Amino acid sequence: MIEVNRIGEVWVFAEQEKGALSEVPLELLGKGRELAETLGVPLAAVLLTAGDGEEMATRLGQYGADKVYLVEHDLLRQYQASTYARVIRELVQAHAPQVVLYGATAMGRDLAPTVASSLRCGLTADCTDLQIGDHTPPGSKELHRNLLLQIRPAFGGSIIATIVNYDRWPQMATVREGVMVMPQPDGQRRATLVRHAASFSGFRAPLRILESERREKRVNLKAARVIVAGGAGVGTRENFRLVWELANCLGGAVGASRAAIDLGFVDKDHQVGQTGTTVRPALYVACGISGAVQHRAGMEESAKILAINIDRSAPIFSVAHYGIVGDLRVVIPRLVRAIRGGARIEGLAEPLEGPGMSPREARG
Amino acid sequence: MGYRCVVCVKQVPDTKRLTGQAMKDDGTVNRAALPAVFNPEDLNALEAALAIRDRHAGTVTVISMGLPKASDVLREALFRGADRAILITDRRAAGSDTLATSYILSCAIRRLEPDIVLCGRQAIDGDTAQVGPQIAEKLGYTLVTYLEELLDLRGSTLRVRRNLGSGFEVVEAELPVLATVLDTANTPRPPAAKRLMKFKKARCRSEVEQAVSRELSEAGEDARATEVARRCLMLAERGLLIEQWNLDDVGADLTWCGFKGSPTKVHRVQSIVLAGGAYREYPPTEEGVGRLVRELIEDHTIG
Numbered sequence: 254m255i256e257v258n259r260i261g262e263v264w265v266f267a268e269q270e271k272g273a274l275s276e277v278p279l280e281l282l283g284k285g286r287e288l289a290e291t292l293g294v295p296l297a298a299v300l301l302t303a304g305d306g307e308e309m310a311t312r313l314g315q316y317g318a319d320k321v322y323l324v325e326h327d328l329l330r331q332y333q334a335s336t337y338a339r340v341i342r343e344l345v346q347a348h349a350p351q352v353v354l355y356g357a358t359a360m361g362r363d364l365a366p367t368v369a370s371s372l373r374c375g376l377t378a379d380c381t382d383l384q385i386g387d388h389t390p391p392g393s394k395e396l397h398r399n400l401l402l403q404i405r406p407a408f409g410g411s412i413i414a415t416i417v418n419y420d421r422w423p424q425m426a427t428v429r430e431g432v433m434v435m436p437q438p439d440g441q442r443r444a445t446l447v448r449h450a451a452s453f454s455g456f457r458a459p460l461r462i463l464e465s466e467r468r469e470k471r472v473n474l475k476a477a478r479v480i481v482a483g484g485a486g487v488g489t490r491e492n493f494r495l496v497w498e499l500a501n502c503l504g505g506a507v508g509a510s511r512a513a514i515d516l517g518f519v520d521k522d523h524q525v526g527q528t529g530t531t532v533r534p535a536l537y538v539a540c541g542i543s544g545a546v547q548h549r550a551g552m553e554e555s556a557k558i559l560a561i562n563i564d565r566s567a568p569i570f571s572v573a574h575y576g577i578v579g580d581l582r583v584v585i586p587r588l589v590r591a592i593r594g595g596a597r598i599e600g601l602a603e604p605l606e607g608p609g610m611s612p613r614e615a616r617g
Numbered sequence: 618m619g620y621r622c623v624v625c626v627k628q629v630p631d632t633k634r635l636t637g638q639a640m641k642d643d644g645t646v647n648r649a650a651l652p653a654v655f656n657p658e659d660l661n662a663l664e665a666a667l668a669i670r671d672r673h674a675g676t677v678t679v680i681s682m683g684l685p686k687a688s689d690v691l692r693e694a695l696f697r698g699a700d701r702a703i704l705i706t707d708r709r710a711a712g713s714d715t716l717a718t719s720y721i722l723s724c725a726i727r728r729l730e731p732d733i734v735l736c737g738r739q740a741i742d743g744d745t746a747q748v749g750p751q752i753a754e755k756l757g758y759t760l761v762t763y764l765e766e767l768l769d770l771r772g773s774t775l776r777v778r779r780n781l782g783s784g785f786e787v788v789e790a791e792l793p794v795l796a797t798v799l800d801t802a803n804t805p806r807p808p809a810a811k812r813l814m815k816f817k818k819a820r821c822r823s824e825v826e827q828a829v830s831r832e833l834s835e836a837g838e839d840a841r842a843t844e845v846a847r848r849c850l851m852l853a854e855r856g857l858l859i860e861q862w863n864l865d866d867v868g869a870d871l872t873w874c875g876f877k878g879s880p881t882k883v884h885r886v887q888s889i890v891l892a893g894g895a896y897r898e899y900p901p902t903e904e905g906v907g908r909l910v911r912e913l914i915e916d917h918t919i920g
Contacts, residue, residue, distance in 0.1 A: 254880075334750065334760045359781035363762045366747040370719060370754035373873075375880030378745035388884050402884060408632055408742055413887045421880030459759040460790050463776070467784035479919065503919055527744075528782075536918050546632075557918050559909075570896065575909060579901025587903055591910040592919065 254374045254421045259399070261351035261423065262320070263289040266341070266364070267298040267313055268356050270332075270467070272305035274312060276435065277356030281428060282317040283436035284383055285354060291385040292351065292399060295319040298444070299353075301340055303330035307446070314444030317436055321444045322348070326451045332360050333460040338367040340451045345372060347449075350423050352401050354383075357427035365427050375418030376425040377403035379527075381432055381550075388417045401426065406550055431475050431531035472506055472522045479505030479536045482525055482552070485512035486541025486562060487581065493518040495585040496540055502592050508532070510548045513541075526551035540581045544569025561585070619675035620770070620792075622666040623731040625722060625752070626659040626679050626694060628687040629742045655690045658737025660805040662798040665767060666735050667698045667806065673770060675732075676700045680725055682710065682718060685823035691859050695816040696808030704821045707863040712876030715743070719751030721874055724867040726756060733775070734758060734795040746797070753795035761788060764796040818852075821859040825849055 265285045267278040278298065289296035297320040298313040300306060310321040322344055328336050341364070345353065353368075355361040357379050369376035382404040388397045397419040403426045407414045418424045474480060481503065483496035493513070500507045508525040509518065525532055527547040537555035542548060544560070544567055552558070553572045560573035561581050570576045577584050630651040666677045678701040679694040681687045691702035705725050713721065726734060734756070739746035746762075753760035765780040773792045778785060780799060820828075825848050829841050836844075852858040864874055872878060899905040913919045 334753075338754070359763060359783070362746050363750060363760065366715070366745075366750035367754045367760065369716065369747070370751035373716065373880070375714070375716070376747060377881055378747060386884075388882075390882065403881075407744065408630070414883055415885040415887075416881050417884045418880045418882065460761070460788050462786060462788050464787040465784070466786075470783070536913070557913075559913075573896060575913075576896060576898045577901050577906070577909070578898065584901045584906065587901070587906040588910065591903075591907045 254372050255345060255349045255423060257420060257422045258349055258351065259292075260294065261349045262295045262297045263292065263352045264322075264350045264354065264423075265296070265298050265318070266353065266355040266361070267300040267309065267321070268358060268360055269300065269302055269309055272302070272309065274309050275356060275358065275430075277358060277361075277428070277430045278313070279316045279438075280430070280433040280435045281354045281356065282313065284428070284433040285352075286317045286436065288352060288383060288385060288401065289319075294351065297322055297350070297447075299341065299344060300324070301326075301329045301337055303327050310444060310446055312438075315438040315440060315442050317439075317442070318444040320447055322447050322449055324449045324451050326453060328453050328456070328458055329451070331462045331465065332364075333458055333462070334363050334367040335460070336453070336456075336458050337364050338371055339453075339456070340449075341368050342371050343452070344449060345423060353423050353425045355425070355427045357429040361427050365425060369425055372423070374421045374423055374425060375416075376427070377405060377416045377418075378427050380405045380426045380428050381413075383426060383428070388419060390419075400424065406546070429527075429531055431533075468522075470522050471520065474506055474508055474523070474525060474530045474532050477506035477532070477534050479503045479538075480508045480525070480532055480534045480552075480555075481505050481538040481540065482508030482510065482523075482542060483513050483518060483540045484510040484542030484548075485516060486543065486564075487513060487518060488541070490516075490518045492582060495581065498589055499538065499540070499585050502589050503536070503538075505534075505536070505538075508537075508552075510542045510545070512543075512545075539569050539573070540585065542569050543567045544572065618673060620669055620673055620733055621675055621729070621731040622669055622677045622733045622735060623726055623729050624659070624663045624666045624677060624679045624694070624699070625726075625734065625736045625748070626663065626681045626690050627656040627737075627740050628653050628681065628683055628690045629656045629740050630654075632741045653686070653689065655693050656737055656740045658739060658798060658800050659690075660737070661800050661802050662735040662737045662796075663694055663697060663699065664803045664805040665764070665796075665798050666733070668803065669733065669767070669770065670698075678703065678729055678731070680705060680722065680729075682706070682713075682722055682725075685821055685827065688819075688821045688824055688859055691821075692816055692819050693808065695819060696813045697806055698809065698812065701860070702819070703860040703862060704823075705862050705867065706821075706823060707874075709864055709871060709875050712879060713874060714879035714881045715745055715747040715751060716880055717874050717878040719748045719755060720878065721864065721867065721869050722748070723752045723755035724869045725862060726752065728867065732773075732792045732794075734793070736795065736797050738763065738797045738799055749795060749797040756793070756795065758793045758795040759790040761790060761794055761796045764798045765802050816857065818855075819857040819859050820848075820852055821861045822849055823861060825852070 298318040401424040403416040481500035527550040736749035766778040769776040
């Protein structure tokens with residue numbers, strides 16, 4: 254670990270692939286700016302890449318970074334824990350930040366614990382909020398001021414824990430995509446570029462990456478204003494047409510719980526939940542979703558939640574604003590009729606695509 | 618040829634079954650009411666190890682850090698085919714966060730010198746997915762997370778397909794390797810009837826001590842100690858003594874263990890009260906549904 258200090262910066266690991274920044278570091282720069290301002294220190298992004306560094310650094314500056322630590326090396330072309338962790342550790346030891354944030358993506362969840370282990374510092378995973386605050390350990394009179402309060406659900410989501418780390422710097426946390434709000438970029442903003450030369454002499458990367466395939470997500474749930482989601486309670490893939498129908502007449506996107514995906518009702522790109530996508534639409538309609546905590550974690554910040562379930566005691570009703578206890582095979586068609594009869598909605602997609610087809614696929 | 622596999626397993630409260638019965642009246646979770654289970658993805662890790670042994674020969678050792686009752690999951694692993702089970706238990710390990718836990722486990726694993734270490738991707742109570750990668754870093758083993766399929770294992774080279782959610786990767790590494798295993802990797806085999814009959818009698822030393830304390834509550838300390846030694850010897854002779862190691866046995870430096878060895882500390886815990894705020898129910902009738910829709914249109918949620 255590094256010495257506890259009060260002048261170190263707030264860092265965000267700028268995850269990128271093939272020269273394109275992921276969204277999550279941009280979201281983290283938004284929260285990072287708040288934290289940095291409260292602590293009165295600069296906000297920096299840490300960018301590891303084989304090339305295109307300056308272009309990405311410019312973008313990071315526009316999203317709020319005061320500085321970008323840029324490390325360019327051929328061994329950083331494709332991510333692996335040993336190479337990336339080695340570089341981040343060097344940077345941390347050289348510049349002693351107070352806070353380092355990572356996206357809780359596949360890369361972040363591989364990288365952050367490796368870095369934390371090598372630095373012997375603290376790491377909290379999947380934070381849903383980050384704040385600056387004070388802490389007094391129980392039974393002690395020591396006051397530790399201006400710590401990073403790392404807030405996350407635990408125990409299956411039934412408790413919210415606030416975690417602190419006051420003696421093993423830096424304070425590190427991972428945050429899932431979609432949890433922090435993306436800031437507005439400022440085209441005029443510039444970050445100072447700080448180049449760092451990685452020392453890889455005599456180092457052989459232990460992992461050989463033979464094949465790598467990225468799937469383009471077919472659904473953009475984060476951008477949807479309305480989401481209609483189906484769960485295991487929908488019953489069959491055939492019945493899931495009703496979810497598509499309701500989504501279409503509301504101009505919304507289709508979501509699903511993990512259970513519905515496992516049952517094959519719809520593709521996993523539609524998954525909402527702790528291990529899927531976190532969403533906060535204006536309206537979330539949960540059809541036949543029981544409301545297990547892992548699902549709720551992904552949608553409970555929706556502005557309005559309507560739950561339709563045949564089981565009155567389903568936990569989803571405890572986070573819903575509106576509830577209909579009934580058979581969705583009867584209720585959804587009634588909703589569709591009421592919506593079509595009562596309102597003119599702009600940009601209606603054509604109704605009744607087949608099961609598993611998005612409107613785009615249906616149009617061919 | 619044979620490969621030495623070590624599988625890290627954890628006993629966890631069944632957080633996937635948070636139904637009404639596990640709630641207290643104030644809406645918070647009653648942890649004592651939750652059954653303790655084998656962490657689901659650790660079962661997949663165990664299955665991956667057993668499959669390696671089926672195909673390539675070798676040994677499968679399961680280890681778990683926990684209270685003596687974590688022996689339940691070690692027994693379950695023995696039922697399913699593990700060759701050796703080790704419990705790491707020590708009061709001084711209490712309060713360990715992921716860093717301290719991975720330190721203690723890595724001390725133990727180092728003594729076993731495995732070719733491959735397998736862990737479930739994450740546990741359903743902590744949900745951090747940190748311990749596996751941290752053990753790898755401490756042991757200096759190559760880390761392969763999100764293992765979905767073991768494509769090839771030949772000599773000292775392992776080839777794996779990883780499922781990253783947003784895509785796939787095929788990677789290759791030289792042993793020793795630590796892999797974290799996804800629930801989609803395999804279907805864990807059920808316990809084998811004969812092994813269940815045999816190993817349901819397996820016990821760790823602490824469980825024997827607890828039983829002797831209960832049964833011989835009137836007897837003196839010496840008598841109890843003699844009985845504990847006798848029972849342990851009998852279990853060992855029949856291959857039913859679950860090995861038990863404490864922090865001294867694994868050579869751990871206490872500075873890095875337990876609460877003191879844990880950089881992350883709990884500042885506050887709030888129970889989520891699962892009773893909602895402004896909630897309104899509408900009947901599933903044409904009239905009820907119509908009323909709901911009109912309201913949603915009126916407040917500009919839709920339309």
